[in-house]
Amino acid sequence: MKNRCYPKRLGWLMLLALGSCVDPYRPPEVTAPDSYLVVNGFFNSAPGTTTTIQLSRTQNLTDSKTPPAETKAQVTIESGSKVSYSLKEGSGGVYTLSGVVPQANETYRLRIRTAQGKEYVSDFVPVNVTPPVDSLSWRIENEGVQINVNTHDPTNNTRYYRWEFDETWEYTSPYYSAYELKNNRIVSRAEDVYRCWGSSVDKTIQLGSSARLSQDVISQRPLTFITGTSLKLGLRYSIQVKQYALTQDAYNYYDQLARITQNVGSIFDPQPSQITGNIRSTTNTSELVMGFFRVGTVQTRRIYIAKTQLPYWLTQTGVYTCLVDTLTPSKIIERQPAIINEFDASTYLTTSFDCVDCRLRGGVIKKPDFWDQ
Known part of the structure; x- marks a missing residue:
């Protein structure tokens, strides 16, 4: 056809x-x-x-x-x-x-x-x-993380492969916000907007073939590269790969x-x-x-990479200036800033919302069901 x-x-x-x-x-x-x-x-x-x-x-x-x-x-x-x-x-x-x-x-x-x-x-x-994914490997190179896929078919019958993958990452805001302004009253924050999870789905066509090899083996086939300063590596990163014959x-x-x-x-x-x-x-x-x-x-495999497993890379959060000010409740009502915490008995530490609300960088505050696996 x-x-x-x-x-x-x-x-x-x-x-x-x-x-x-x-x-x-x-x-x-x-x-x-x-x-x-x-x-x-x-x-x-x-x-x-x-x-x-x-x-x-x-x-x-x-x-x-x-x-x-x-x-x-x-x-x-x-x-x-x-x-x-x-x-x-x-x-x-x-x-x-x-x-x-x-x-x-x-x-x-x-x-x-x-x-x-x-x-x-x-x-x-x-x-x-489709044969199973043998492993997802990663290594540190060029100031970032290179992720590869490995697979093989012992019967030598597959030869042609395609991969799709989705990514999820955990990150935080520069500041934790304990309070918010509601109806001109400073109250304890109802939602924790400090920790978020972002996600994306790769839309490229990822192919591999062992047709020219004596054995049906795909070794260290590159899937994606993540710059070390990327928000994806802020706290914890996960990639799930789907493999198709x-x-x-x-x-x-x-x-x-x-x-x-x-x-x-x-x-x-x-x-x-x-x-x-x-x-x-x-x-x-x-x-x-x-x-x-x-x-x-279809065969799937997921791995996690924690920030603690990586070199010290300064994460670029997308927030480059977080000016912190101390304001009285009346000034907070007038200016409507984000509230970080109490400073003393009469004032609060404040900043801009993009410095406390992680959702403003595209994530959600609901943790994925698979995240603790």
Whole structure:
């Protein structure tokens, strides 16, 4: 099945970010009259998991709104032995399937019928069993922390890999705030805004292959580098990596997609070209479809890095000036500053809110459920 992404004859279309797999490519701003289906799908064969297929549409670079979701579609997964499973529509063009585990020796394909009567179908693809992540290693280099992934397949059957990761970090504000002003009264602070947890999801395409090696081993494959002064290393940092086994066709698709979406920046970089996936339109063979349908398992691994394990690096909190003043209650009501603590019987230590409220640097005060593991 042929799916053509970024064809030259489209002009310069913006490729939507496919879940956590793709960064949008932003070439010179032009317009294009057509909108094409974007399919982000992975049939998860791990027991107890939910399969999610997300459908959306491309849009012009001039459009500032959220990319339109493809809703009210009929989405099914079909096996080579002609068993069909219907996905349930949720919100925002997300379709899910629970309680179904793909059979190891079976093949599957995705079928989509939109509310407008257009039909799309993928190739039949095998179930890729992903080997475990052997380890996530890190080392100190270049005044920062380099994190790598290691894995292998003793059967030498995988050869092609893809990784996704998300990060979580714990940090604090420069000052602890014990009081706050409410209804012109100084009261004990109801919420602790001193300690926060930030998070991010990597949106690059991370690939690796052992196809040219005698053994199916991936050793010290770089995932991410964190500058030593980064807020991510403020107190404690965690990274969770997801590993997927790919077919060679899927690897080639993501590799070409990565070259276009992540490397274009000069005339010496790869230029936009046609990308062939495994989904096509059955109602209009010339219509373009963006995406690659896969079936398989996913392996995960998480590590933690504490500040105490690192050299003394001065964390850049984003707050460069914290002027502290002593004010009386009447002045506090007049100026509305952040209150640190009592100074004496009649005055309080005060500063700016970005010096006491960690949420102003993008974090949340609720500790993640996994954090103490």
